[in-house]
Amino acid sequence: SRVELIVLDEVDSTNAEIVRRRAGRSGSDSGRIPVCIADCQTAGRGRRGRPWQSPQGQNLYLSLGLTFRGSFAMLDGLSLVLGVAVAEALEQQGVAGVGLKWPNDIFLGGSKLAGILVELQGELEEGVVQVVAGIGLNVHMKESAEVDQSWSSLDIAMPERRWGRSELAASLVNSVLDSVDEFASQGFSGFRSRWQSRDIFSGKSLVASQGGLAGNGCGIDDTGNYLIDDGEELVRVRAGEISLRVR
Numbered sequence: 266s267r268v269e270l271i272v273l274d275e276v277d278s279t280n281a282e283i284v285r286r287r288a289g290r291s292g293s294d295s296g297r298i299p300v301c302i303a304d305c306q307t308a309g310r311g312r313r314g315r316p317w318q319s320p321q322g323q324n325l326y327l328s329l330g331l332t333f334r335g336s337f338a339m340l341d342g343l344s345l346v347l348g349v350a351v352a353e354a355l356e357q358q359g360v361a362g363v364g365l366k367w368p369n370d371i372f373l374g375g376s377k378l379a380g381i382l383v384e385l386q387g388e389l390e391e392g393v394v395q396v397v398a399g400i401g402l403n404v405h406m407k408e409s410a411e412v413d414q415s416w417s418s419l420d421i422a423m424p425e426r427r428w429g430r431s432e433l434a435a436s437l438v439n440s441v442l443d444s445v446d447e448f449a450s451q452g453f454s455g456f457r458s459r460w461q462s463r464d465i466f467s468g469k470s471l472v473a474s475q476g477g478l479a480g481n482g483c484g485i486d487d488t489g490n491y492l493i494d495d496g497e498e499l500v501r502v503r504a505g506e507i508s509l510r511v512r
């Protein structure tokens with residue numbers, strides 16, 4: 266198998282666990298991709314330093330340790346590729362209407378269903394970059410006092426289905442590995458339209474978190490920057506630089 270599966274009852278963060286397991290290993294060991302899945306996280310992390318609520322037995326918390334030939338510059342594109350991979354896996358599982366909120370939040374029915382955290386572990390050797398890709402997918406969660414944004418879960422959105430976390434995990438891992446292979450060999454170009462067809466910002470009036478930028482959402486360019494029509498020109502927004510929201 267290409268994957269070294271690590272299944273844990275409890276961990277601080279599956280992303281942190283991947284980092285620990287790979288630290289100090291040489292580049293030429295098994296060559297397998299470590300995938301860590303935990304039943305709960307005590308310090309789950311979200312983007313922008315936020316916590317990720319990770320109650321036991323409810324949701325999917327999974328991380329993959331990926332290795333790329335290339336530079337850090339590829340990370341913005343990778344982040345969007347992972348969003349596409351998660352959206353496509355959910356669609357294969359029968360979820361209709363999956364949306365992507367730039368750069369890579371997974372939305373369903375106007376609420377956040379899953380989040381992705383891409384972290385750079387470091388450079389293994391010249392030109393070989395180690396990345397940790399973490400996915401949190403809300404499956405059974407029905408209430409949480411501590412989430413500060415509008416969220417959903419598969420049980421809430423599709424109560425008639427009996428969701429199994431193992432099947433969802435297998436589907437997510439397969440989709441991510443396929444997409445990452447394609448990204449590594451052919452770059453971002455094949456993902457642009459797959460990302461754009463699920464863009465929840467498209468045609469919406471948007472504001473940026475800093476800098477006073479406002480305008481209409483126009484999708485992404487061929488490297489994954491978001492495009493905003495401010496009435497005069499198309500302004501490019503780089504992933505990680507600022508965040509966007511509907512006005």
Ligand code: BTN
Nearest residue numbers: 278309310311312380381399401
């Ligand atoms: C976001 O803020 O949208 C990203 C959330 C990512 C959460 C997942 S859960 C598995 C992995 N381990 C973590 O600590 N975070 C990611």
